Amino acid sequence: MACLNLTAALLPLPAAAPNPPAPEGTKQVRQDQWHLSYLNTSQAQRVNRGKGVIVAVPDTGVAPHPDLNENLLGGTDIIAGGKGNGQHDQSSHGTGMAGIIAAHGQRGNVGALGIAPEASILPIRTSRTDEDGDSDNLAAGIEYAITQRAAIVSISSVAGPNIRLQRAIEAAIQANILIVAGVGNKPRETFVGFPAAYPGVIAVGGIDRDGNRAAISVTGPEIDVVAPAVDIYSTSLDGKYRKGTGTSDATAIVAGAAALIRSKYPYLPAREVAHRLTATAIDKGPPGRDDEYGYGVIDLVAALTADVPPLGFESVSAPADADPSTAAGGQQGDGDSGATARGLATLGVILAAGVGWAVVARRRRRGDDPPPRISR
Template structure:
């Protein structure tokens, strides 16, 4: 608890800053080939047993714009920047990119494919082209919880306030899985808020070779790693974007959580997180460590019935087929660039520290680092 507590205090004092939002990509015919993370994670095999059907994932971000690869996937959400908005306005492309990584369905071999293509996206817009001070993250989490989201994706970071702490606790009590970007260098020196909270899964990024990406931060609060370098996804104006950062990695893990929640509808949020962590591929120092957390996401292992879900978690689909040999990953690397927008919530630590300590002491996930 001491390490986690120190990480929390450091992050609360540090705040966060703005970052880049990705670059335009090629046309739809070339997109699927550029999505190297699909082969790396053996997504085709994972989707034999689950596609995320019946699960709503809230994307708290810059909004989600219309895109052919997301047709029929995006629900009407809400907009905390423009009164009466439904969350389906995105002026940066960031939120649309995260939604695509989670639930794009593309064509048979063209366009973007998400981890959970049959999941629904609930868009909640909390920032625009520039980072917003005191962004309404707590209210956004509350909205997601009250509107049926079983997974919440937070590909953003920054300060924290009592409203956010309260909303996260309420989501926890409502059996919602919350996934958040761990933070990007050089803007961040450790796991940022709200990812450092105990009931939130903090996700870092790996590169094509499976090593920790240069942009990804380290810290005791880190939980999982997933692909986060040169990640192709949906973008604005029916186009595509390529991004590097823990934003993309967090969205991929949110898709993984949707697959689990779909296949095992009786599995609790805590059990979903435990499954993702316990089946992760250990990397770095043996066991849980500050650079890789529990390890690298292993989609097929997480969905395998042999991973022994709890007695209450009965599968809603056929048993998982035997996994094929691990797909080879390219060792090519390119210069890293952050794609996680960070939102500053300037609240004095003295205001929230007492509640924060109580919140962190409330519960620890099974297998979490000491």
């Protein structure tokens, strides 16, 4: 799109309609969550479970659920006429995304389990259903997440470019918040949508049960990583469960992975968290980054345990008196510090520019040099 559209519609990524509980209900759903074993989640959760990290979910709201109650915070309702705390959902989409990120399940190892089951969910109701909403509401949701010191914002939606939305993304990045967003689903989208296409956002595509690109997943040079996106079971309304297919679900998985990293390494700036996700990803497709898989499939265990060299931008380009980056979820520091540079893994070279930093977008094209690979 060549011009900014101030009224661009926000379109949550499609997912399957809410289903009744799986055949054996609460006992069966854990077995149906194939993505947990595929990603070796149990081993990752022996290292970290996401405690102390707030993940904001601007979506259709998050309904209370037995598998989520212990870590569901009071949030806000931004839709017109909304006066609630974000804990209301008419479509199950937001509730499903929250469960993928942080469901803790129930006693006896039953119920849905999220990637980071001790992380906290900040529900932000930005639309009533999967079919309505607007970019300004999403921007307002991100602005609210900043005030609540969220460490991560998980956006399972696509929208047109919007000035307020772009500024909200930039403000969140400057506040050391990691933004994770889905790239969009075919056939409705044909290229990576916004906010995933904005510089500094972790753009997430999807894979199927065989580890191949999911047919529904949009491709493009903006994609950073991929995660399971087909037949993903999670929480739904009235204590039930849902099955979804789309990059919405993959986005929530990556947001959960980021929560694990931010919990284990609370001192890492957001760009280094993003770097861990991309540098430890399991390469797929042509060697290096490509337009279907980005840098590859996220590897939860490696992201938590590998010896990942830092990006090293500071030693090359930072002013000598630059302030240190803030910790996860911290407030924005000096405008010239490392924390304010839009230098996530989706960005490229940091150049000295007077007393500040200039960022040159690396917006990925096939053939770009990959980040340092991690031996494991």
